[in-house]
Amino acid sequence: MPISIEKLSHTYMPGSALAYPALSDIDMTIGDGEFLGVIGHTGSGKSTMIQHLNGLLQPTEGRVLVDGLDTRDKKLRKKIRSLVGMVFQYPEYQLFEETVEKDVSFGPKNMGLDDDDIHERAFEALTLVGLPPERFAAQSPFELSGGEKRRAALAGILAMRPKYLVLDEPMAGLDPRGRAEILSLVESLRSENGTGIVMVSHSMDDVAMYADRIAVLDQGALFLVDTPENVFAHGEELLKMGLDLPQATRLVRALRLRGMTIGRDYYRMDELQDALIRRWNA
Amino acid sequence: MTANITLGQFLPGDSCVHRLDPRTKILLMVVYIVIVFVVKTLWVFALPSLLLVFMFAMARVPGSYFFSSLKPMRWLLLFMFVINLFATSGETVLLHWWIVRITKEALLQAVFFTLRLVLLVAGTSVLTLTTSPIMLTDGLEKLMSPLRKIHFPAHELAMMMTIALRFIPTLMEETDRIQKAQMARGADFESGNLVQRAKSMIPILVPLFVSAFRRADELAMAMESRCYHGGEGRTRMRELHFHAGDLVASVVLCAVLIGIEILERVPL
Numbered sequence A: 001m002p003i004s005i006e007k008l009s010h011t012y013m014p015g016s017a018l019a020y021p022a023l024s025d026i027d028m029t030i031g032d033g034e035f036l037g038v039i040g041h042t043g044s045g046k047s048t049m050i051q052h053l054n055g056l057l058q059p060t061e062g063r064v065l066v067d068g069l070d071t072r073d074k075k076l077r078k079k080i081r082s083l084v085g086m087v088f089q090y091p092e093y094q095l096f097e098e099t100v101e102k103d104v105s106f107g108p109k110n111m112g113l114d115d116d117d118i119h120e121r122a123f124e125a126l127t128l129v130g131l132p133p134e135r136f137a138a139q140s141p142f143e144l145s146g147g148e149k150r151r152a153a154l155a156g157i158l159a160m161r162p163k164y165l166v167l168d169e170p171m172a173g174l175d176p177r178g179r180a181e182i183l184s185l186v187e188s189l190r191s192e193n194g195t196g197i198v199m200v201s202h203s204m205d206d207v208a209m210y211a212d213r214i215a216v217l218d219q220g221a222l223f224l225v226d227t228p229e230n231v232f233a234h235g236e237e238l239l240k241m242g243l244d245l246p247q248a249t250r251l252v253r254a255l256r257l258r259g260m261t262i263g264r265d266y267y268r269m270d271e272l273q274d275a276l277i278r279r280w281n282a
Numbered sequence B: 001m002t003a004n005i006t007l008g009q010f011l012p013g014d015s016c017v018h019r020l021d022p023r024t025k026i027l028l029m030v031v032y033i034v035i036v037f038v039v040k041t042l043w044v045f046a047l048p049s050l051l052l053v054f055m056f057a058m059a060r061v062p063g064s065y066f067f068s069s070l071k072p073m074r075w076l077l078l079f080m081f082v083i084n085l086f087a088t089s090g091e092t093v094l095l096h097w098w099i100v101r102i103t104k105e106a107l108l109q110a111v112f113f114t115l116r117l118v119l120l121v122a123g124t125s126v127l128t129l130t131t132s133p134i135m136l137t138d139g140l141e142k143l144m145s146p147l148r149k150i151h152f153p154a155h156e157l158a159m160m161m162t163i164a165l166r167f168i169p170t171l172m173e174e175t176d177r178i179q180k181a182q183m184a185r186g187a188d189f190e191s192g193n194l195v196q197r198a199k200s201m202i203p204i205l206v207p208l209f210v211s212a213f214r215r216a217d218e219l220a221m222a223m224e225s226r227c228y229h230g231g232e233g234r235t236r237m238r239e240l241h242f243h244a245g246d247l248v249a250s251v252v253l254c255a256v257l258i259g260i261e262i263l264e265r266v267p268l
Helices: A046-050 A074-083 A100-110 A114-126 A146-158 A176-193 A204-210 A228-234 A235-240 A246-257 A271-282 B022-038 B041-060 B064-085 B104-130 B133-150 B154-186 B194-199 B202-225 B242-265
Strands: A003-012 A018-030 A035-040 A060-066 A086-089 A164-166 A194-198 A212-218 A221-226 B093-097 B102-103
Touching: A003 A046, A018 A221, A035 A046, A035 A204, A046 A164, A046 A194, A074 A086, A074 A164, A086 A146, A086 B154, A100 A114, A100 A146, A114 A146, A146 A176, A164 A176, A164 B093, A176 A228, A194 A204, A204 A228, A204 A246, A212 A228, A221 A228, A228 A235, A235 B064, A246 A271, B022 B041, B022 B104, B022 B133, B022 B242, B041 B104, B041 B242, B064 B102, B093 B104, B102 B104, B133 B154, B154 B202
Parallel strands: A035 A194, A035 A212, A086 A164, A164 A194
Antiparallel strands: A003 A018, A003 A060, A212 A221, B093 B102
8 A cells, every 4th residue: 555645734833923835736546666766956845744754744734644644543554664664864964872773773672572583683784884783783772884884774774664764864964985885775675675765855866767756846835746757757846846857868958059950859878878879879 | 942042142233332342341341240239328329220221322222121031030020029019118108908018118118129029120131132142251251361371270260151052053953853754653752741842852952962972072073173272371252352442331331430429428
């Protein structure tokens, strides 16, 4: 069953002089095992929207159903939060335990699992994020390097074995290698475990490469949710919203300006590269 | 929940009270407190009351702030009134019912002390309503600077206050974020007994302290790389200057003080 967002509106501090509408009338479904990219300018409501997916924020109007469970129901919240794992920006700032293993176990422990199960999940999650438990489990999380801390924090979410994983700019502040590691981890979770992914990103290339569909938010409203191909066909509108285009799309536009005819639009560098090589050889 | 908490109760504005030098305002607040305390007779309170109304009007502060400044004190005010009402002995009985005995003297005394506290609280709130926290610390620093002769760290104290004020909203935001991150991992801050609830704060407090220390480190580094070396010889972006308004305000308050001294000596 999917996550369905129905007529969702959210206003911060409603009824006061500081009332601020952050989201209005969002309708969207996130399918099982789907990779949804979320893009939008700063302040477009991305963070507000994803915090509705596990009930951290409650809709002012409309509702959000996670596998049919309404996030407004207080009794269902714990269940929903174990279904939807949420990785915030700079998740390494949430580490607090004495050892990496204890920190990773925090989520499963809150789910009320027994000790053996918790231990197994923690080790599994650490292996998954590339921190071999034999070496890292007993270390203090504060002794790790920046990239390792991020992965340890990610393991803390994965140990809950969420059915959906929501990530808010998981690659911010990482070097290219760290970015690639996180991306391939997320992608393998989807392809191997069938985890549904919702990823907020400022990198158009990353979402173009991995997402099945992309949701574009603009000033709290859903501008479009469609395949990368169809989304990046709206190049002009995206640029007007202050968003970027993927490298491949920009290259196609630049080549066209110089009089080269390219049959269709591209949004992935690898595909454009193949097309250009074929053309060169022909 | 913690979003958008404005610090203190500063009301931005451009009235002549806002424009007064913060040093003048701090010193005049002391004079105002003296004024309220030298009043010995109930009807003489008319003068400081008029002064209070005048200050609110000049500062263009809406009257509703008079009540909101008293709100945190409401229980203390009530308590003071009731204690004075029942604990003061007197001759003229106004009401006698069962063990309740209210005398005229007690009633007057209760009104007197309550009024004094109301005037104190509402009057001093004019200072915080019209002076931004930064200006307030600037003014305090200047006022305390003569104490440097006896090695009192006036500048350091003011700098610490400024930095602390600056970081309150940042740390509030941070707390909110960490709290949400731990809630997403199933942390529960609302149920359980007192011990369990205190324990459930650990996943918030540890990351919060870690990040506060990190921020402090970064700030110290940033200040040092811009050659900060304490207050010695440091120039300021906002120089404090006394203007004609400061003189006028001082004259008004001193006149009220003298006026009260005279009224208190007039036999009625």
